[in-house]
Amino acid sequence: MPPLPLITAQTEEKLLAFLTERGHTKFRAQQVLDWVWRKRVTSFDAMTNLPPALRNLLSENFRFHTPEIVEIHGSADTTRKFLTRMEDGSLVESVIIPAAAAENGEQADRITLCVSSQVGCAFGCKFCASGLLGLKRNLTTGEIIGQILSAEAIAGKRVNNLVFMGMGEPLSNFDNLEDALEIITSHRGLEIGARHITISTSGFVPGLKKLAAYPRQIRLAVSLHGATDEVRDQIMPVNKKWPLSQLIPALEEWGEGQEPDAHAGIHPHPGRERLPERRLPPRPDRQAPARQGQPHSVQHRGGASVGTPFGEPLPRLPGRRPQGAHPRYHAV
Numbered sequence: 639m640p641p642l643p644l645i646t647a648q649t650e651e652k653l654l655a656f657l658t659e660r661g662h663t664k665f666r667a668q669q670v671l672d673w674v675w676r677k678r679v680t681s682f683d684a685m686t687n688l689p690p691a692l693r694n695l696l697s698e699n700f701r702f703h704t705p706e707i708v709e710i711h712g713s714a715d716t717t718r719k720f721l722t723r724m725e726d727g728s729l730v731e732s733v734i735i736p737a738a739a740a741e742n743g744e745q746a747d748r749i750t751l752c753v754s755s756q757v758g759c760a761f762g763c764k765f766c767a768s769g770l771l772g773l774k775r776n777l778t779t780g781e782i783i784g785q786i787l788s789a790e791a792i793a794g795k796r797v798n799n800l801v802f803m804g805m806g807e808p809l810s811n812f813d814n815l816e817d818a819l820e821i822i823t824s825h826r827g828l829e830i831g832a833r834h835i836t837i838s839t840s841g842f843v844p845g846l847k848k849l850a851a852y853p854r855q856i857r858l859a860v861s862l863h864g865a866t867d868e869v870r871d872q873i874m875p876v877n878k879k880w881p882l883s884q885l886i887p888a889l890e891e892w893g894e895g896q897e898p899d900a901h902a903g904i905h906p907h908p909g910r911e912r913l914p915e916r917r918l919p920p921r922p923d924r925q926a927p928a929r930q931g932q933p934h935s936v937q938h939r940g941g942a943s944v945g946t947p948f949g950e951p952l953p954r955l956p957g958r959r960p961q962g963a964h965p966r967y968h969a970v
């Protein structure tokens with residue numbers, strides 16, 4: 639018999655449907671979510687303001703579980719990588735990234751978590767160890783959420799920002815990702831603002847189209863790695879199926895649904911290694927045209943930022959602002 643579903647993998651909508659089908663009110667669903675996400679209990683018996691019959695119903699249909707933490711590397715004031723073992727024995731990496739020191743020199747209180755979305759990856763980018771593994775399976779919604787709960791247990795504080803830049807191509811696991819995003823952004827869930835979440839893609843166009851239809855203002859990063867199809871074809875097999883001539887219109891479509899300051903950061907680094915985007919003040923040297931050998935070349939198109947590695951020329955984007963014309967810059 640398959641294990642019971644995790645209570646931490648239930649969106650508000652799904653839990654409400656489950657309870658109302660069994661004669662319970664919306665208020666009861668809200669109470670359950672309050673116990674799970676505000677009070678952070680780990681058993682149904684602890685939900686003391688629920689009638690015993692409802693607690694029994696919940697324990698007969700759901701369970702609590704967080705993945706086992708098997709390794710932690712790093713220290714509290716630096717980036718910490720941790721390895722969790724899923725229930726089938728799969729090992730998944732996540733990275734806790736503390737915020738940079740605040741202006742007064744004190745350590746900022748915010749932390750970012752780099753989350754994995756799959757075990758291995760089918761996309762086979764030449765520079766990426768996850769690609770060498772091949773795809774083992776998608777992570778479930780509960781396993782995605784479990785990484786956040788594990789990170790909070792390790793850090794002893796709430797995660798404030800999420801970057802889906804760990805193992806896997808998140809947009810190819812869209813259904814589980816979408817449920818996880820609902821739980822993460824809900825004010826009855828983890829309550830992390832959509833604009834504090836970045837999804838990184840290698841350029842998986844069908845997933846980008848689904849994300850374009852997703853109503854929340856999630857941020858997007860695209861691992862470009864090369865400015866031409868010739869370069870991308872050599873190092874990112876995804877480009878052979880969805881070349882720049884398809885990727886760029888898909889980004890345009892995604893951008894149409896965004897509010898003005900939403901943006902896509904198109905960056906040169908492997909998704910699993912990329913640190914969160916930092917906004918930098920304008921500096922004259924960043925406004926100059928890219929030169930060969932410079933690590934970053936950043937341009938903006940409306941609300942989008944694009945960058946290529948080591949000064950490669952950018953692909954032609956319709957309506958792109960002249961380089962340096964935008965007052966904000968992003969380190970990529």
Ligand code: SF4
Pocket residue numbers: 759760761762763766767768769770804805806807839840861908909910
């Ligand atoms: S870079 Fe991302 S999409 Fe490419 S193989 Fe690695 S995990 Fe997969």
